[in-house]
Amino acid sequence: MRHPTGYEFLGQPATGAGGGWNMSPDLFARCAHCGEMLSLDPNEMASCSCGGLCKDADAGRFGSRHGDASVAIYRKHS
Ligand SMILES: [Zn+2]
Numbered sequence: 001m002r003h004p005t006g007y008e009f010l011g012q013p014a015t016g017a018g019g020g021w022n023m024s025p026d027l028f029a030r031c032a033h034c035g036e037m038l039s040l041d042p043n044e045m046a047s048c049s050c051g052g053l054c055k056d057a058d059a060g061r062f063g064s065r066h067g068d069a070s071v072a073i074y075r076k077h078s
Contacts, residue, residue, distance in 0.1 A: 004030070004037065007074035012061075026078070029053055029062055032070035038062075 002026065003009045007028065023042035030037050036049040040062065047054040055062040064071045 004074070006038075006077050007037070008077060010073040010075055013068045013071055014071065025027075026076050028074045028076060029055075030072045030074060031064065031066075032072065033066055037074070 006078070010027075023040050025039065025041040025043075027040040028037045029040055030055040031048040033049065033052050034048050036048040036050075038046055038048050038053050038055065040055065045055060052066045053062065053064045062071075
């Protein structure tokens with residue numbers, strides 16, 4: 001997988017709900033299907049272009065319809 005510039009690749013969520021990643025404004029989840037970066041800012045409700053990635057800010061978690069293997073977590077370089 002080619003990683004976007006300006007971001008540090010942290011890994012992929014472990015199988016299971018949430019994967020243990022905390023919601024944080026400097027964290028991004030990348031959808032392997034559409035390649036869109038989705039902010040994990042807990043104050044923003046969002047989903048990616050293809051609708052595969054979705055975030056439930058109220059529940060403090062996110063996931064992909066395509067499975068955890070299609071999600072990559074990044075931290076934005078400051
Ligand atoms: Zn997508």
